[in-house]
Amino acid sequence: MRLEREFYTRADTLLVARELLGKLLVVPAAGGERVSGRVVETEAYLGAGDKASHAFGNRRTARTETMYAVGGTAYVYFVYGMHHQFNVVTGAEGSPHAVLVRALEPAEGLELMRLRRPVKDDRALTSGPGKLCRALGIDRSFDGADLTGGRLWLEDDGARVRPGEVASGPRVGVAYAGEDALRPWRFWNKGNPFVSRR
């Protein structure tokens, strides 16, 4: 079942980041074929008060504008000249919180993923934020897309992640964020081989 607006608009972004683990991210291919992966790693970005967030201090620019949209909107941006990053906007409209999806366990459409990302080992297919965007075909044309609409979405297929299987720790690549760099706002499935390596 597709996640609905109410899942995303809750005020507790850390809770949404944890509950996103185990959900299926689905991006249908041009032919309609389902290409999907199960979320195994996320990071929460807590808006205006979070030094690591693009929206720190309520910064509003052309890029960050999407973060101010209502929960359940896709925030996709481009970094390092070659990689896209897929985020889920959370909370109410005007509150720039978001959750970065850092890694997936491939579920459907593996052949297409291997075509888009020729790697020796399937573990390298979606085990990183840039990798999974490439494998699922997510680019900036998805920025601002409605996750309760039709181009891409997250769904609950009944799989459950027990609290004991969830680990948390500092976020990756945010050393510039001072004391916020140490906050344990990264969540992952303990022992899952598709979690990005560090």
Next chain:
DNA sequence: CAAGTGATTAGC
């Protein structure tokens, strides 16, 4: 370990 790549941003 460092290069690569180009959008984005802050600072003139």
Next chain:
DNA sequence: CTAATCACTTGC
């Protein structure tokens, strides 16, 4: 306008 930076990946 210019220069620095960047929520990364890959290959040496």
